[in-house]
Structure formats: structure tokens, C-alpha cells
Amino acid sequence: MFIRKANRAETEQLLYTTVHVMEESSMGHLQNDPQKGLGAFIPALQNGAFFYVAVHDYNILGWLMAGRDSNPVNGNNAAFLYSLYVFPPYRKLGVGRKLMSHAVEVFRREGYEKVQLNVFQGNPAKRMYEEIGFHDISTVMEIKF
Template structure:
């Protein structure tokens, strides 16, 4: 298994799998259209965000989408992990952690003091994030009125 920065030729394959990635990441709540995915991802890519991909034998096993954002209060630039996805058949083999480490190393080399991410509370990946040293910084709550 190899981890590398995705190039332009990888983008179509990633975007074709992204609706499933969002569906899995939202624990089945949202299955966006390909157009919606592109409208979410393209601005991140235009601002310098990019994907690291895990691959083996020319097959994409998964990816992490990295970029930056500003802290809403301090205006300080921070690293942000927008998406982490491992294709179903390749889960449980440590690829997520290796992709996360690649993202964290990238932010360290670029001089960022902090990396953030967002995940559904029930997502099993939250345990991995905590084991890697991420801590809860804020909580988003909702009240379903339907």
C-alpha cells in the first residue's frame, strides 16, 4: 500500500466514489448527488486543498481530503481534514490511520499549529481520532422537529 498526493487523473475516480463516502460518513443520513459533491469539493480544491490517496496495484483504497480554514474567533489559519474515506472492502487494515498520519505530517511541515476535523458523534472513526490525540473542541447539537 502506497500513500501519495492525488493527481488530476485520480480526481474523477474519487469524485465518483464521493457520494458513497458522504453516505457512509453521515451514517446513512445523506446520499448527495455527484453534482452536490462537486459543488462542495471544488471550492476546497480551488483554495489549495487536495487529496492524499492510499493505493495498491493501481486501485484507490481510500483518501483523505485536506485543506485549511480560519478559526471563527481568532481568524488564525488552521489545517482541516474535510473527509476521510476507506472503501468498504479495504477497511480494518490500518489504511485510515496511515492516511491521517500523512495529513498530520503535511500540516506539521507547513507550520500549522492545529488540525481540526468534524465527524458524526456515532461514527466509529471517532475512536481512532481520539486514539490519535484529537480531542472534542465543540459540540454541535440538533433537535429533530419532524
């Protein structure tokens, strides 16, 4: 398995797939809504975000969408990991960890001061994120009506 940036055709396919796994990726907090998903991810891609893909035997096992953090509060030298997804047959094989570690190391080498991500409550990947070095800095709370 190796990690590389997705090409243009793969990026288009991954964008489409990303908005169709939003419910699973958010632990049911979001619905698979292509219009909302595209509205969130297309601007990030237009501002330089990209996908890393984990590939084995010409098959994409999973992906990570990352880029410069557009939140002005974080300053100009922060990166953000928008989406991590590993196809079910390849889970628990280290694919997600390899994608995460690769992205973090690239951002470190490129001189970013920090990397942030959002993880939904109940997501088992949170443990892996913590093992890599991420820690809680905020909690989003809500009341649904």
C-alpha cells in the first residue's frame, strides 16, 4: 500500500463518494445530502484542498481530504483534515492511520503550526487520532427542535 495525491478524475469520484457517506462518517449526526455536502467540500477544494488516497493493486482503499484551514481565527499557518474514510473491507488494517500519519508529516515538513480536524461523538477513529497526537480543544453542543 502507498499514499499519494488523487488525480483529477479520482478527486471528482471521491467528492461524489464523500457526500454519500456523510451519515456513516458523522455517526448518524448528518444525512447523506449531496447538495449540502458539495456546498461544504467544493469551496475547500477550490481553495487548494486535495485528497490523499491509499492505493494497493490499483485499488483505492481509503482517502483523506486535507488542506489549509480557512478559519481566520486559526491564522494562516494551520491545516485542516476535512474527511477520512476507509472502505469497510480495509478497516482495522492500518489504512486510516497511514493516511493520517502521512498527512500530518507532510504538513509538519511544510511548516504548518498545527493541524486540526473535527470528529463526531461516538466515532471509534477518535482513539486513533489521539494516539497520533491530536487532543480535544473544543466541544460543539446542540439542542435539536
